[in-house]
Amino acid sequence: MRPAPSPFFIAGARDVLPLGGCQSPRYTPPVFTTFAFAVAVMAAIIAVRYLAVSGGFAWLTKLRGVHDGPADPAKRSRQIAQEIRWSLISAVIYAVPAGLALESARALGWTQIMWTINGWQQALWFPLSVFAYLFLHDSWFYWTHRWMHQPRLFKAAHAVHHASRPPTAWAAMSFHPWEAISGAVLIPALLFIVPIHIGALAIVMLIATIMGVTNHMGWEMFPQSWVNGWFGRHVISASHHEAHHRHYNCNYGLYFRFWDKLCGTDRGLANWTQRA
């Protein structure tokens, strides 16, 4: 005799699994189990991604002979240990909305994630959706970041990120939990509203990860001709974010200089020869 179904059973969830085939036809796990598992897997993925990408760029920084972080070696080691500690806590916080959204997509089909490309409209939307997600993420980051520079919020949350003086590649996710929550919710929420192909989402996450790390590593990875040209006038790279860490009250953006320029908070690019 089959056991009575739990009230948390997802009726017919197996039939809508885009990645299906991994569950027994007789058993659909309770919602709580699958969501908790998705969050745990996501936390592991984000933590490993952070350690690999930050570690990789920290290694490149050393290879190039660039000194990152404080000049005093003991202070530098203490700072990097703190950057890694806060980043790993952030990895767990980021995993909660990300895991819930992806499990909603996988098991329930509730998000706007597309798994196939049908027709030219969807093919055209692929690159446009990458830009739309980056612009919306950048807008959210600009305004929440600027808000967190108000004295009370700065002390309560954002001071953790600015405790890195100057930052290293390990500071990519070095945020107080309050700030990590604000950074974690936007993209998972957008997945329920703005259609995006899973491949375009992967490109957005790749750009977010690489820029988060490289903007803090203490040197510019793009060629000078790019940084001083059209690219650098519109796109944020290490030279722009470094100036935020030096002066605090400018250059709040994440990917684009659009909001900084529009709101008069853009202070131009850092002069690397002046790094402490």
Ligand SMILES: [Zn+2]
């Ligand atoms: Zn920063």
Ligand SMILES: [Zn+2]
């Ligand atoms: Zn800041």
